[in-house]
Amino acid sequence: MSERPSVIFHEVGGRDPIDAALRTRRGPGGFGRLDLLLRTRQALGLRATPAPALVFVPLGVLLGPHVLNLLSPNVLGHLDAVVSVALATLGVFVGLALNPRSRQDRRLLWAADLESTVTIVMVAAATLFLLVAWQAPVDAPPLAAALTLGICAAASSGGAAEVRGNLYHVVATHIAELDDVVPIVAGGLVLVALRGATVWQAGLLAALTGALGLIVGAAGWLLFERAHDAAERGVFVVGTIVLLGGLAAYLSLSPLLAGLVAGWFWRQSPGRADRIIRDDLQKIQHPLVILLLITSGASLEWSRLALWLFAPFVLFRVAGKLAGAKAAERLAAPVTAAELGAYLLPPGVIGIAFALNVLQVAPPVTGSAVMAAVAAGSLVCELLALIELPGRGDEA
Amino acid sequence: MKRILALVLVVAATLLARQAGGEGLRTAALGLGFALIAAALAGDLFEHLWLPRVSGYLIFGLVCGPSVANIISRSMARELQLFNGLAIALIAFMAGLELNIRHLRPRLPALLRFGWRTMALLYGGLFAAFWLSWPWLPIDPAATGLARLALVVLLTTVVASFSPTVTIAVITDTRSRGPLSEATIALVVLADLALILFFTFSMQAVRWALGGAAEQTVGMLPRVTWEVIGSLAFGAAAGSLFALYMRYVGRELTLVLLALCVVLSGVGARFDFEPLLAALAAGLVVENIAAPGSVALKEAVEQGARPVLIVFFAATGASLHLDALALVGVVALAVWVLRLVLIYAGTTFAARRSTIDPAVGRSVWMGLVSQAGVTVGLVIIVATEYPTWGRGVEVLIVALISLNELVGPILFRSALARHGEIARMDAPAPLEAVADPAGT
Numbered sequence: 001m002s003e004r005p006s007v008i009f010h011e012v013g014g015r016d017p018i019d020a021a022l023r024t025r026r027g028p029g030g031f032g033r034l035d036l037l038l039r040t041r042q043a044l045g046l047r048a049t050p051a052p053a054l055v056f057v058p059l060g061v062l063l064g065p066h067v068l069n070l071l072s073p074n075v076l077g078h079l080d081a082v083v084s085v086a087l088a089t090l091g092v093f094v095g096l097a098l099n100p101r102s103r104q105d106r107r108l109l110w111a112a113d114l115e116s117t118v119t120i121v122m123v124a125a126a127t128l129f130l131l132v133a134w135q136a137p138v139d140a141p142p143l144a145a146a147l148t149l150g151i152c153a154a155a156s157s158g159g160a161a162e163v164r165g166n167l168y169h170v171v172a173t174h175i176a177e178l179d180d181v182v183p184i185v186a187g188g189l190v191l192v193a194l195r196g197a198t199v200w201q202a203g204l205l206a207a208l209t210g211a212l213g214l215i216v217g218a219a220g221w222l223l224f225e226r227a228h229d230a231a232e233r234g235v236f237v238v239g240t241i242v243l244l245g246g247l248a249a250y251l252s253l254s255p256l257l258a259g260l261v262a263g264w265f266w267r268q269s270p271g272r273a274d275r276i277i278r279d280d281l282q283k284i285q286h287p288l289v290i291l292l293l294i295t296s297g298a299s300l301e302w303s304r305l306a307l308w309l310f311a312p313f314v315l316f317r318v319a320g321k322l323a324g325a326k327a328a329e330r331l332a333a334p335v336t337a338a339e340l341g342a343y344l345l346p347p348g349v350i351g352i353a354f355a356l357n358v359l360q361v362a363p364p365v366t367g368s369a370v371m372a373a374v375a376a377g378s379l380v381c382e383l384l385a386l387i388e389l390p391g392r393g394d395e396a
Numbered sequence: 397m398k399r400i401l402a403l404v405l406v407v408a409a410t411l412l413a414r415q416a417g418g419e420g421l422r423t424a425a426l427g428l429g430f431a432l433i434a435a436a437l438a439g440d441l442f443e444h445l446w447l448p449r450v451s452g453y454l455i456f457g458l459v460c461g462p463s464v465a466n467i468i469s470r471s472m473a474r475e476l477q478l479f480n481g482l483a484i485a486l487i488a489f490m491a492g493l494e495l496n497i498r499h500l501r502p503r504l505p506a507l508l509r510f511g512w513r514t515m516a517l518l519y520g521g522l523f524a525a526f527w528l529s530w531p532w533l534p535i536d537p538a539a540t541g542l543a544r545l546a547l548v549v550l551l552t553t554v555v556a557s558f559s560p561t562v563t564i565a566v567i568t569d570t571r572s573r574g575p576l577s578e579a580t581i582a583l584v585v586l587a588d589l590a591l592i593l594f595f596t597f598s599m600q601a602v603r604w605a606l607g608g609a610a611e612q613t614v615g616m617l618p619r620v621t622w623e624v625i626g627s628l629a630f631g632a633a634a635g636s637l638f639a640l641y642m643r644y645v646g647r648e649l650t651l652v653l654l655a656l657c658v659v660l661s662g663v664g665a666r667f668d669f670e671p672l673l674a675a676l677a678a679g680l681v682v683e684n685i686a687a688p689g690s691v692a693l694k695e696a697v698e699q700g701a702r703p704v705l706i707v708f709f710a711a712t713g714a715s716l717h718l719d720a721l722a723l724v725g726v727v728a729l730a731v732w733v734l735r736l737v738l739i740y741a742g743t744t745f746a747a748r749r750s751t752i753d754p755a756v757g758r759s760v761w762m763g764l765v766s767q768a769g770v771t772v773g774l775v776i777i778v779a780t781e782y783p784t785w786g787r788g789v790e791v792l793i794v795a796l797i798s799l800n801e802l803v804g805p806i807l808f809r810s811a812l813a814r815h816g817e818i819a820r821m822d823a824p825a826p827l828e829a830v831a832d833p834a835g836t
Contacts, residue, residue, distance in 0.1 A: 081424035215409045222402035231702040243429025250426040251417045
């Protein structure tokens with residue numbers, strides 16, 4: 001079997017030119033995975049790591065205002081624009097991966113949608129119950145705050161060590177890659193609701209996000225293939241992504257959703273727009289993801305509310321992922337619920353990215369509590385995944 | 397046609413957002429993305445009209461900026477200017493890469509003689525004109541004696557300044573190479589060095605003449621030395637580190653190059669280094685000592701330069717003050733014509749009395765017309781320290797810059813085209829360079 005034919009490593013920025021030049025490692029088992037994090041090139045961000053959050057979020061905390069202050073609040077303010085662009089880039093990669101042409105692809109997309117929806121509902125319901133019971137001091141509508149945590153919990157990276165030719169691995173990681181779609185779409189609505197918008201307004205603004213994604217996507221499609229040279233094409237690609245992030249940021253909407261719509265448009269439209277944007281964006285994707293994670297770490301503000309939310313987030317995320325895997329078991333065959341649940345444990349980058357987006361636009365108390373709970377919770381889930389993720393198939 | 401449709405879509409999306417969001421706070425990425433795509437298309441249109449692309453970026457910035465259509469709002473224009481430091485450093489670094497000392501050395505004495513004669517005539521002519529017309533200039537007509545003398549010297553220094561940034565950007569953008577390009581780069585860089593010295597001394601003279609807190613000359617000299625020598629040393633050190641990275645790692649060169657430019661402009665500014673000089677020194681070290689003619693570096697520069705140039709010139713265009721031009725229009729126009737005539741006369745005079753190539757001597761004035769960031773920086777220093785009459789200097793100079801920005805790149809491109817130097821950067825290396833790669 002060929003090497004993970006239909007999976008795009010849209011989160012960790014894998015398969016960038018540096019990685020392509022290096023020999024692919026077979027995945028080590030158990031605690032041996034920790035060794036991957038200590039390799040110099042990975043630690044420097046020159047190569048994709050299986051769990052980049054474990055390296056770069058703590059690094060962000062170290063560089064941030066509370067420790068070394070190299071990333072002062074002023075610098076973080078300037079990085080706001082870069083964060084929006086990084087979010088749009090992630091959205092584009094998710095959109096590019098969204099191409100359910102075959103029956104098998106559609107089945108896996110349904111499985112991914114189902115398991116992420118189950119996770120969102122479980123985490124949001126539990127969090128809402130606790131917020132009301134504790135009478136927690138949130139400065140946003142409690143339902144929107146609870147849904148935000150559910151959305152952050154729903155994304156998975158499928159960041160297991162690469163295993164060639166293993167069907168279980170291919171199916172499970174593909175579901176994990178595709179389960180970002182529902183959280184991103186739901187996030188587009190919730191982001192607006194967090195600021196107190198009505199359901200009607202939230203729907204309207206989410207539709208506006210999609211419309212902007214389509215308009216910019218169409219402009220990019222008209223330009224990419226007609227560039228006179230590589231430098232001009234690079235300008236169009238970067239300009240399009242920056243505009244996607246910029247439009248969403250200007251209106252306090254979701255750059256992830258705008259990027260997702262544009263990426264999907266390029267994938268579905270005739271021509272080579274999807275390949276051009278993928279090839280060009282891969283050069284900047286990895287640095288952008290690292291910057292996003294470092295910024296997340298540097299932006300962490302611990303509060304009592306964050307501590308309250310942290311433990312339920314981890315607990316209900318694990319429960320939600322296992323329940324989601326059980327719900328999607330029939331669609332994910334031949335992978336069993338237990339196997340799929342283990343693959344869905346690593347949260348990857350999208351959850352933290354969405355939390356950072358929430359921090360940018362939500363009321364401050366809720367925004368910083370969600371950011372801290374999600375970042376810390378994601379690190380714990382990544383560690384759990386490092387230990388739990390099946391190493392089976394190494395021999396395949 | 398499809399490009400125009402794309403431009404319409406981009407403008408529509410931006411206007412839709414502006415309409416829906418009012419004057420939002422997070423404007424940086426929107427301004428940047430819009431400028432990148434729309435200005436690139438405007439530059440392309442200008443190239444089809446045989447005009448410099450940088451003029452297209454500038455005019456785009458002016459038309460879409462707060463003075464005219466206001467698609468790029470004042471806050472967006474301010475955010476875009478955050479990229480100026482990076483752009484200036486990158487442009488100067490590219491200039492350094494184009495200056496091959498071995499190639500330039502035989503012509504350097506002639507260029508120096510040519511340069512100082514041109515500058516002497518330009519400074520002399522401007523000084524005389526400002527002295528005689530002082531009562532009619534909108535600065536401080538009541539000033540007399542030493543105060544008037546000091547103010548005239550200061551105004552002369554600022555008006556006479558050139559723009560290495562724009563000159564080098566036109567050369568880079570048109571991929572030009574040849575005697576005219578090389579001579580113009582050398583002249584504007586030397587003039588920039590002289591400007592730092594002249595401005596420091598003329599500001600000191602103004603402080604002394606107007607009874608302000610004049611700095612001790614003994615303290616001023618080390619400061620100027622630090623600024624010039626320190627900048628060159630800092631740039632050379634940074635260039636050496638970059639060369640080491642190229643040799644031993646050599647990956648992601650475009651990103652590392654942009655990071656180098658951020659360091660040269662951001663970190664250098666904290667130590668009062670001149671980013672232009674530091675980046676020029678870095679480029680000189682890389683080209684002349686560390687990695688001459690590196691293909692990988694050439695590709696990295698090409699990838700990084702285009703977007704940076706677009707944003708820089710679009711931001712400059714968006715911040716051009718048409719209101720200032722309207723306020724002092726006639727005086728600014730008169731000073732602009734005078735400066736143009738004196739640059740032409742100065743270069744013609746200097747060309748007759750030096751051994752410089754006569755064809756280059758006849759055309760080089762066209763590369764000296766532009767004025768931009770450096771001059772704005774100087775005039776802001778003056779206006780901040782002397783808000784009363786300094787504001788008059790600021791309005792006059794900003795109006796003058798607006799004219800020079802619009803005309804300078806067009807003139808210089810036509811000179812480069814006349815000399816057949818456009819796109820020669822892409823031509824194969826000369827035979828002498830490849831015939832004996834071992835250098836034996």
